[in-house]
Amino acid sequence: MTAAVSNFKIHLSDLFAQALRAVAPEQTATIVLERPKQAQHGDYACNLAMQLAKPLRRSPRDIAQALMAALPASDVVEKVEIAGAGFINVFLTVAAKQGVVRGVLQAGADYGRIALGAGKKVQVEFVSANPTGPLHVGHGRGAAYGASLSNVLDAAGYKVSREFYVNDAGRQMDILALSTWLRYLDLHAIAVPFPPNAYQGDYVRDMAKQISLAHRARYVHTAAEVLQGVPAVEENADAHLDALIANAKKLLGEDYAYVHQHVLTEQLGDCRNDLAEFGVHFDEWFSEQSLFDNGLVARVVEALKAGGHLYQQDGALWFRSTEFGDEKDRVVQRENGLYTYFASDIAYHLNKFERGFDRVINVWGADHHGYIPRVNGALKALGLDSSKLTIALVQFAVLYRNGQKAAMSTRSGEFVTLRDLRHEVGNDATRFFYVLRKSDQHLDFDMDLAKSQSNENPVYYIQYAHARVCSVLQQWSGDSSALRQADVSALQSDYEQTLLQHLIDYPQVIEGAAEELAPHLIAFYLKDLAADFHSYYNASRFLVEDEGIKRARLALIAAVAQVMRNGLALLGVSAPEKM
């Protein structure tokens, strides 16, 4: 079992460990305490007796009986029962559970922060979209997941660095630069057919207009020059594009770098603004080009060569990734002398490891899963500890509009952008919807549902609960900070017990979400907490005559609101005081 965080869990584990030593000193079973689904099974259940049944050759209930007798007394334990096949169910005293209210109110925004990470440095790299156009809804999920995951890890006590890998070195950027230039030529009445595999979006025309406005006819060349030696599109679309790029570089000379830089800066800036509006921020924007500029790509290839992991074939340089479990070997340097994306990616990962992170997490689209073995292989070949690297795969979000799949293709220009989605659905609902599924599950994002009726959005359900608490506290108009010292011994009802236990669970939810890299657990927890609060709200009154009861209940719901704020903050969702 991993390090327990809850005081109750640690305490009870310790008690059971003592009982185990007394009953069966030679046994070393792990002590598992879980929260039963049903309240009648107590607050915590231990299956130790069933684990021991086989090695001890005794019936589970006998062993449970012995363990129970050997269990040291504790002032937080109300009673212990044996149930079912041999479960040992522990019931905590009400007083012990009530203590959580004060704990939450005193810790405030820090309630739920745990020491699991022990200050270890972890890097989370996510989004890392090619800066060749607006982010689309698929990127949005990676952004929401990566940002929420980073927040969760931060709350779990890790020192988190959020990073965006900028693919500014590849062919795609050249295609974007070319696309922009061709649109620019079009503005200057130079008739060159626009290739079908170039970037079609309107944003390309916009950039062309900017350049034209700023530099007039400086980059104009004749159609004959542009098309000189270019093979027909119908023959080979890729060769057609590459030849156009080559001509662009030749004709523009040093100006090509300007166009290239301009479109990169524009798109990256747009991407950064888009993400910032979405509440997604990065500590580092890491340039792929820098890996070439400082020679790290060349160095890493040399290192692999020196280690005997490379070989020459068909004029290209191959990495023997099959030795590390990959399906086939991979090219790191092409016949034309250019390094592959894989080569710069190895260099990038080496760089990550050299920066001294204890753990590196890559958030990738699930379509990249075939890429994992070669990256791990390369790390091993370089003598690095590949277990420090975790790839978190995020399945694509499929957008549905009018009950039909919305086509998404960056080049065709017929896609729905993340920005469109945010504006139509709202940032809160968008962030929440994205992390409402396990990340490796397909996500059907039904826009019509998300934007049509706000009351169908689960995020409003949680926010509404928070707003209700705020409303009650406002009408009470007392000193909220005084609730920290409130006597909460009046909290005895089933509704109140349920809420207390929920609040106690919160740090463990953080722990689980951090360990499993699963921020969706926070979303589900908050839905459950909100549901229990709404039931409580409908069944109880808070602003009652009895001062003691009133203060106890207000303290409880103030604690509930605090945990909601904390949880929603991790997901990047606001907690409005009024709705």
Place this chain on the structure above:
RNA sequence: GUGCCCGUAGCUCAAUCGGAUAGAGCACCAGCCUUCUAAGCUGGGGGUUACAGGUUCGAUUCCUGUCGGGCACGCCA
């Protein structure tokens, strides 16, 4: 064809790294507002967990096979 992921209520999804009677929302039916927000609550019907075996005290969970769906299999990035 090979590899990875997935298959749970009519729909969208849960189920505490093997636990007790598989749970929510939506939809459907019936109720609850002259007192703190009805974007809420209460109750009801809904299941051979795709299928067939196996492992053990115990399987939605682990293993094998079949069927069905998604993704990936470039000297692209």
